[in-house]
Amino acid sequence: MDGFDLLIIGGGINGTAIARDAAGRGLSVLLVEKDDLASHTSSASSKLIHGGLRYLEQYEFGLVRESLHERETMLRTAPHLIRPLEFLLPDPPGGRPWWMIRAGLLLYDMLGGWRGSLPRSRGLKKSDPSAAALKPGHKLASYWDAWVDDARLVALNAVAAAERGAEIATRAELLSARRDGDYWVAELSGDRAVRAATIINAAGPWVSDVLNERLETEAESRVRLIKGSHIVAPRLYDGEHAFILQPPDGRVVFALPYGAHNLIGTTDIAVAEPKDAVISEAEIAYLCDAANRYFVRQLAPGEIVWSYAGVRALYDDGEAEAKNVTRDYRLELDDMPGPKLLSVFGGKITTARHLADEALEKLGVTTSRFTRTTPLPGGDLDAAFNRMLVALATWMPPEMVLRLSRAYGTRLNRIVGKATSLGQLGRHFGADLYEAEVRYLIDQEYAREADDLLWRRTKLGLMLTTAEKRGLAAWMKKRR
Template sequence: MAETAHYDLIIIGGGINGAGIARDAAGRGLKVLLCEKDDLASATSSASTKLIHGGLRYLEHYEFRLVREALTEREVLLGNAPHIIWPLRFVLPHRDDLRPAWMIRLGLFLYDHLGGRKKLPASEGISFANHVSGAPLRDGMTKGFVYSDCWVDDARLVVLNAIDAKNCGAEILTRTECVGAKQTDGHWQVSLRDQQNGQERQVSGRMLVNAAGPWCADLINPDNGVVQSKTCANIRLVKGSHIVVPKLFDHDYCYIFQNGDGRIVFAIPYQDDFTLIGTTDVDFTGDPAKVKIDQNEIDYLCKLASGYFKKKVASDDVVWTYSGVRPLYAGNGESENASKVSRDYTLKLEADSGAAPALHVFGGKITTYRKLAEHALQIITRQLGTRDAPWTAKEPLPGGDFPNASFDDAFAHYAKRYDWMDHRLLKRLLRAYGTRIDMIIGTATKIDDLGVCYGHDLYEAELRYLIDHEWVRKIDDLIWRRSKLGLRLSSEQIAALENRLAQIDADPRSVAAE
């Protein structure tokens, strides 16, 4: 029998919280293992609205600490990952029948000042008669407000944290499910099953972290018997869905629309040629892996958007949808409307005398993942008897080491370096991989050197990189999480990619094939 590997920390869950904790812990010298039963960011962490934001509407619920922390993190993350995070300006049309103008002005004043804003422009009032954002809106909307937040490629944010964790010594196991974890002689004995071949392995850890997202409660449910635990998880699963339609406007501003039910919905430029509209808030039961948008949600988003845009949005316009399940910590608010349940996070430590500790991660939002990880490490280092030494605030994520954190400067540099490359392809690669683009291009001096093209400028060189360095194994990993090329590739091109991935899976040496 193979000798059991020992770790300081075993993390269950490869979403943003698990990957963030793995990165922070490994960078402090802890021996870390992260297991994810599917692909990295395969659930909630790739189904967000793709925003790094403070959460303007949370001010109405008096969640000032959450908003302040999120706004502060917005500035930190913008500096750490300027390739996958960039500023946006949001337009909030004013409606007399909803929130009064004074309330919006007060909220935006707080939003401008709570988080120590330094890099982003302040909010302002605008007249739609002389502002580009007014043209697509219905007649009768005369004024609004503009404020700043940021865009993020959420799935790539997870992957970059996992890459950095691996670079710091962590072991990252995708498609590896935790099928059992119990206490033995003051350590966690954890059983892991490879989802590809069914083989199991045993590992041992000084501490366990449950960062399983929408499965966090199921993992410790006594009826399931997967993880031995006494912690009660009062989790409320809330589905959020989005639709993507052909672009509705020709400018770079985003919209935040109020609705009579108290909710807000965003309309955001997406992948150059589309508009992303979302999200919904619907209580969810069932398997989070099978979550899908329903027709009521599509109709809700289309109707809300049509109430603001001159161009009607209909369900026939929808070219893609995605849904995710948010594991919100309910506390005592189970009767509240789903949209009012806090997006704040809760960390619950389970540390009985003589037993190995466990930390359970409930709730959270993608913007505050790094602070969540720091708070988790405060607890972890105390339990493991190591020094609490935060380090991630000023360290760029892989590929994000642009001079002056400037994407424009980096683009100008690489446009000269790879003057043979089409600028649209260069922009896509630089936005996805940052300075790691050199690992894809290698010694290529012309486009043909990148190998076979599978469609929409996806070349063999990029595919090889994603398999070798970013855990890509299946088609959805490639075209929906590492990229959004699924919006552009034909069914024949997707089939060709599936065949290529199957070939590589059967014979890993074939990854070098031309």
């Protein structure tokens, strides 16, 4: 029976971040995920690394400050995957007063630190070209946060963990675990049993189910399951900036550049089960209405090209309204004798690295903090990387160079190898997806099914035809 220092349950952002940190500190780690990496909440976010401007209204100053500092860390350690993004904030008709919005932006700048890498907020003239897509009459302000490919961030944390010795087991489910002396004995799918000195329950929306049904224990903390839905629509405006919109209910909705489309979200709806992660017609109408209040180009529900929903497992702080539930996390270490059990309640993409650091300190693991400065795989950009991109541009379409460089960074050389033409990348599956990239994602990033690749490792599911998707699925099935 294999033995590990840590058994981590959950292959979302929290689980993989903890695995990376723990393996880097010399612990033996097994991470199990019953589906694919980032197959649920961690691929259903708004794709932002941000402090959370609206959290200021809830007096979550500590969370905002921590998140903004983490934003700086992530921009340094994953510069290929995370990039600065300008947000334009038009004043809402009949909503928050303009002085309050400007004061909030000033406080946001202060909490982020005056020496941060991103520009400070500023007011814009109504005639600014960036406002051309808006209905006339809005006051306008600008501030900066950052964008991330959320599912790729999860995958890169898993890759980094594996390269430091962790075992990443996808399509592997924890069936049960019991304390036996100084160890947990865990039964996994596939007739595998392992021993672990500590279990970390990072199962996200299933954290309580794992505690109650698989570990037969309880925790003091509880989670609120809040559904957030997004739509992908034809472009409502030109440019690579984002908008933060304020509907009459006091929430905020982001309109983000998403390749040839715009990504619009999110909602906040309390649900009973993780399986309720399905967008409703009412949510689609709500998001279309939020956009239509501001943009000249009106959006109809029938134009939506894709949508997704995820269930956030937020720490239940007793707030009555879903939109007001804290986005902070809580780490709970149970007080039973014998091997340890740590459960993660809440959290968000931006603070996952800090959460992992705190989780290991809570377990008494020797402090390392290497994740503050060590780049994620592909993030060690240098002059040689720039020269490689110049060389690729002589035979690869510029849009393809841009996508691959942002997704893989310096590890792009592991995909293209010595190729000097598209034909040398192997079978063409559609759009700009070639066999060399598919093989890399299977061999290095745990992609097993076509959906793993199309909707999480890449977002090429938006580009391939139905026939092309079937061709990819058939090819991958034969390869297994």
